[in-house]
Amino acid sequence: MKEFQLIDQFFNGRGPLRRDVVHGIGDDCALVQPSEGKQLAISCDTLVEGVHFFADMPARALGYKALAVNLSDLAAMGAEPAWMTLALSLPQAEEAWLSEFSTGLFEAADYYGIALIGGDTTASPVKMFSITVHGQVPAGKALTRYGAHVGDWVYVTGTLGDSALGLDLLRGVEQTRPEHREYLIERHYRPVPRVLAGQSLRGLASSAIDLSDGLVSDLGHILKASGVGANIEVENLPLSQALKDSVSLDRALAYALTGGEDYELLFTVPEAQRGALEIALSHAGVKFVRIGQINAGNRLKLQLNGEPFTPEFKGFEHF
Amino acid sequence: MKEFQLIDQFFNGRGPLRRDVVHGIGDDCALVQPSEGKQLAISCDTLVEGVHFFADMPARALGYKALAVNLSDLAAMGAEPAWMTLALSLPQAEEAWLSEFSTGLFEAADYYGIALIGGDTTASPVKMFSITVHGQVPAGKALTRYGAHVGDWVYVTGTLGDSALGLDLLRGVEQTRPEHREYLIERHYRPVPRVLAGQSLRGLASSAIDLSDGLVSDLGHILKASGVGANIEVENLPLSQALKDSVSLDRALAYALTGGEDYELLFTVPEAQRGALEIALSHAGVKFVRIGQINAGNRLKLQLNGEPFTPEFKGFEHF
Numbered sequence: 144m145k146e147f148q149l150i151d152q153f154f155n156g157r158g159p160l161r162r163d164v165v166h167g168i169g170d171d172c173a174l175v176q177p178s179e180g181k182q183l184a185i186s187c188d189t190l191v192e193g194v195h196f197f198a199d200m201p202a203r204a205l206g207y208k209a210l211a212v213n214l215s216d217l218a219a220m221g222a223e224p225a226w227m228t229l230a231l232s233l234p235q236a237e238e239a240w241l242s243e244f245s246t247g248l249f250e251a252a253d254y255y256g257i258a259l260i261g262g263d264t265t266a267s268p269v270k271m272f273s274i275t276v277h278g279q280v281p282a283g284k285a286l287t288r289y290g291a292h293v294g295d296w297v298y299v300t301g302t303l304g305d306s307a308l309g310l311d312l313l314r315g316v317e318q319t320r321p322e323h324r325e326y327l328i329e330r331h332y333r334p335v336p337r338v339l340a341g342q343s344l345r346g347l348a349s350s351a352i353d354l355s356d357g358l359v360s361d362l363g364h365i366l367k368a369s370g371v372g373a374n375i376e377v378e379n380l381p382l383s384q385a386l387k388d389s390v391s392l393d394r395a396l397a398y399a400l401t402g403g404e405d406y407e408l409l410f411t412v413p414e415a416q417r418g419a420l421e422i423a424l425s426h427a428g429v430k431f432v433r434i435g436q437i438n439a440g441n442r443l444k445l446q447l448n449g450e451p452f453t454p455e456f457k458g459f460e461h462f
Numbered sequence: 463m464k465e466f467q468l469i470d471q472f473f474n475g476r477g478p479l480r481r482d483v484v485h486g487i488g489d490d491c492a493l494v495q496p497s498e499g500k501q502l503a504i505s506c507d508t509l510v511e512g513v514h515f516f517a518d519m520p521a522r523a524l525g526y527k528a529l530a531v532n533l534s535d536l537a538a539m540g541a542e543p544a545w546m547t548l549a550l551s552l553p554q555a556e557e558a559w560l561s562e563f564s565t566g567l568f569e570a571a572d573y574y575g576i577a578l579i580g581g582d583t584t585a586s587p588v589k590m591f592s593i594t595v596h597g598q599v600p601a602g603k604a605l606t607r608y609g610a611h612v613g614d615w616v617y618v619t620g621t622l623g624d625s626a627l628g629l630d631l632l633r634g635v636e637q638t639r640p641e642h643r644e645y646l647i648e649r650h651y652r653p654v655p656r657v658l659a660g661q662s663l664r665g666l667a668s669s670a671i672d673l674s675d676g677l678v679s680d681l682g683h684i685l686k687a688s689g690v691g692a693n694i695e696v697e698n699l700p701l702s703q704a705l706k707d708s709v710s711l712d713r714a715l716a717y718a719l720t721g722g723e724d725y726e727l728l729f730t731v732p733e734a735q736r737g738a739l740e741i742a743l744s745h746a747g748v749k750f751v752r753i754g755q756i757n758a759g760n761r762l763k764l765q766l767n768g769e770p771f772t773p774e775f776k777g778f779e780h781f
Contacts, residue, residue, distance in 0.1 A: 165501060166606065169687075171538035171672055172503035172597070174604050177496040182484060184491035187547040187594065189582045219490040228506040230549065230592035263508045268587045273549035275506065275594040278491070285493050287485065353490055368488075 153245035154229070158252040158259045164226065173260035175226055181279040184222035188213050189273040197313070198270075202240045204332035206247025211336050212355065213276040214255050215406040218341030219353040221286040222278030224257035229274055232267035255338055286344055286351035286410070291369035295349050295411040297435040298420075300337050302383040303358060304395060305330035307402025323385035330383075334406035340431075343423040344410055351410035357403040359454075362443055365411065372440025377447045379434045397454035400445070411437055472564035473548070477571040477578045483545065492579035494545055500598040503541035507532050508592040516632070517589075521559045523651035525566025530655050531674065532595040533574050534725040537660030538672040540605040541597030543576035548593055551586035574657055605663055605670035605729070610688035614668050614730040616754040617739075619656050621702040622677060623714060624649035626721025642704035649702075653725035659750070662742040663729055670729035676722040678773075681762055684730065691759030696766045698753045716773035719764070730756055 155168050165174040177183060190209055192198055210227070217224050229248075252259060257276065309331030311317035312324060319327060337353070344351055350369055352361050358380075366373055380399045387395055412420050424431050438444075445452040474487050484493040496502060509528055511517055529546070536543050548567075571578060576595065628650030630636035631643060638646060656672070663670055669688055671680050677699075685692055699718045706714055731739050743750050757763075764771040 165604075170607050171535040172505040172541065172595075172604075174539065174599075174606075175502050175504065176601065177500075177502060179498065181496075183494045183496060183502075185494065185545070185547060185580060185596075186491040187549055187580055187582050189549045189551060189584045189592075191551060191584050191586045194585050216490040220493065222491065226504070228504060228594050230506055230508040230594075232508060232510060232590065261504060261506055263506050263592065265508045265510050265590075266513050267510045267590060271551065271584075271586060271590075273508070273582065273592045275547050275549075277504075280493075282495065285484075285491075288489050 153241045154259060157245065157249050159256045161225070161256070161258045164258050164260055167258065167260050175260060178279055180282055182282050182285060184217055184220040184278040184280055184285060185275065186213055186216035187273060187275040190271060192270040201332070202243035203247035206244035207251050207333055209272055209274055210248050210251040211334050212406060213274045214251065214257070214336035214338055215334065215353040215355070217276055217278035218336050218338045219286060219351050219408060220278065220280060221284060221341045221345040221351070222280040223342060224255045224276065224278050224338060226258050226260045226277045227274055229259060229262035229272060231262065231272045232265045233270050234266065234268060255336070281345070284345045286341065286348055288350055288352055288365050289368035291350040291365050291371050291411040291437050292413065293371060293437055293439045295413050295437040296417065296433050297373055297375065297411055297437065298431050298433050299358070299381065299407055299409050300340055300429050300431045301405065301407040302381045302386070303354070303405050303407065304386050304398030304402045305383050306334060306404040307398045308386055308389060310404070317389065319385065319389035323388060326385050331404065334404065336406055337408045337429060340408055340424060340427040340429045343427040347416045347420050347423055348410040348412050351408055354405040354407045354409055355403060357401040358409065359400050359443060361409055365409070366441070366443060370441070372438045372442045372444070373435055374438055374444045374446060375435035377445050377452050379432060381430070381432045393455050400454045472560045473578060476564065476568050478575050480544070480577045483577050483579055486577065486579050494579060497598055499601055501601050501604060503536055503539040503597040503599055503604060504594065505532055505535035506592060506594040509590060511589040520651070521562035522566035525563040526570050526652055528591055528593055529567050529570040530653050531725060532593045533570065533576070533655035533657055534653065534672040534674070536595055536597035537655050537657045538605060538670050538727060539597065539599060540603060540660045540664040540670070541599040542661060543574045543595065543597050543657060545577050545579045545596045546593055548578060548581035548591060550581065550591045551584045552589050553585065553587060574655070599664070603664045605660065605667055607669055607671055607684050608687035610669040610684050610690050610730040610756050611732065612690060612756055612758045614732050614756040615736065615752050616692055616694065616728070616730055616756065617750050617752050618677070618700065618726055618728050619659055619748050619750045620724065620726040621700045621705070622673070622724050622726065623705050623717030623721045624702050625653060625723040626717045627705055627708060629723070636708065638704065638708035642707060645704050650723065653723065655725055656727045656748055659727055659743060659746040659748045662746040666735045666739050666742055667729040667731050670727055673724040673726045673728055674722060676720040677728065678719050678762060680728055684728070685760070685762060689760070691757045691761045691763070692754055693757055693763045693765060694754035696764050696771050698751060700749070700751045712774050719773045
């Protein structure tokens with residue numbers, strides 16, 4: 144395991160300096176100082192080679208994405224990123240890979256201000272890593288899945304479906320125009336966690352979730368947790384020009400509804416907060432669009448121009 | 463991955479109820495309420511089958527130990543256990559194994575009052591899990607590795623070397639009397655994290671660490687971090703009757719000095735605090751013994767009855 148000392152050089156002393164990190168890496172535990180009046184949001188995600196990412200995924204993108212998907216969970220709670228631990232398990236300590244992976248990880252860490260305070264490095268048959276992120280949110284202000292009420296409007300940030308198409312381009316099962324390829328793959332490799340938007344939604348959104356499994360699945364989590372139904376007008380789903388140029392409209396809508404890994408925010412907002420929402424999100428610099436409304440049912444209804452709509456992908460089931 | 467729904471049934475809703483868990487498992491993040499005036503101690507350990515434990519280790523012991531070794535890190539900081547996340551990766555979801563593993567995990571969780579607030583379950587080629595524990599400690603009162611001063615006394619809790627001998631019994635490279643076998647293997651499988659003792663040392667100990675790699679190695683961490691040396695009188699090392707009955711004294715001392723996985727606390731105490739220490743640790747109900755003293759050097763000197771002592775195991779290097 145002596146080779147794992149190599150790992151230290153790529154992770155110790157990097158990332159943002161935070162005053163609330165009393166001791167970082169190097170003792171039995173890290174020691175941090177939570178802010179008064181705040182609650183902690185904590186989330187943990189594991190990525191395994193061959194299960195969650197291909198062996199040939201560029202290490203830098205992997206390091207970035209490993210953290211970004213965790214930050215997306217903090218965003219969905221309206222929390223400010225604070226600290227993380229990294230459990231890194233590798234067949235061997237390859238210097239070039241570690242250099243790239245850590246560079247990607249700290250690109251995200253520096254940008255979003257999250258400090259690496261500890262972790263563990265071990266040998267294992269495949270590359271895998273588990274990141275636990277900690278964010279802070281004013282007490283009682285966290286966004287959850289279970290606050291959606293009848294009449295609330297359903298919104299989503301960014302554009303949907305790009306990441307899933309990007310993955311299919313990498314897998315070679317889809318084609319696109321040359322000028323769109325890099326954008327779509329980048330959307331898969333480097334999702335943008337909506338950290339600032341999530342914080343802007345505190346006190347405005349009645350519920351929120353990040354889109355990791357796809358709109359249909361993730362909206363289903365909100366509906367189930369909140370005990371409500373929803374109508375979604377799929378003609379209002381935000382689609383990128385790249386997605387629309389690459390596949391048929393039906394297929395684009397299927398990507399947007401069931402594709403997964405968009406890491407955009409899906410949230411509900413009461414009518415009374417709509418004006419405040421426009422102002423708040425414009426400050427966060429993120430595009431967002433209204434795609435439907437919460438109703439008193441217990442199902443997700445998809446409509447295209449007023450007609451029932453079922454996406455073409457198998458694997459789709461009505462909630 | 464549908465089989466992994468099985469996992470939920472073994473982990474959700476179990477463990478101690480804590481009022482400071484605002485939301486547990488089931489949202490994008492868990493939400494917890496840190497206590498005012500406290501700092502958080504956070505530690506992360508990964509255990510991989512074939513690297514950290516044998517494939518035939520009983521699942522219940524494994525579940526217990528996976529948490530116990532993390533709690534030991536909290537103990538070494540003087541922190542009170544609060545919350546944990548569990549990243550569990552398995553080739554398949556075996557119901558019998560999960561039942562036993564979770565039973566062992568929650569034995570430790572219930573006893574030490576730590577709540578499982580989140581995690582992730584994934585497929586992987588081998589069994590592995592990474593636990594991140596969170597404890598609370600009054601601001602400024604955490605025990606660290608770097609406070610040992612010249613003249614401070616060196617103490618250790620419990621007895622040393624039992625776990626390493628227990629491991630060697632399991633590996634079949636050592637023998638013992640039938641009446642000692644179970645005790646020694648239990649010491650390897652079910653270490654007792656010194657959680658209450660660690661809290662009792664706050665304000666008394668000048669430094670502390672838990673014994674995971676062996677006394678020589680772990681005391682080395684304190685000496686290096688504190689910039690001091692130490693004399694250890696190895697005749698004062700606490701040895702169990704089982705260890706003494708099983709091997710020669712030289713070998714018993716070698717186990718105690720370099721064996722590892724004792725998960726006892728090693729700590730230093732200024733002369734002025736010795737009286738208070740006796741009272742504090744007697745309330746914690748843990749045995750402890752003075753084994754040496756910090757000096758102004760930068761080396762660890764081992765002495766047996768006044769003569770320099772070198773343990774017989776290879777792999778030992780003077781600090």
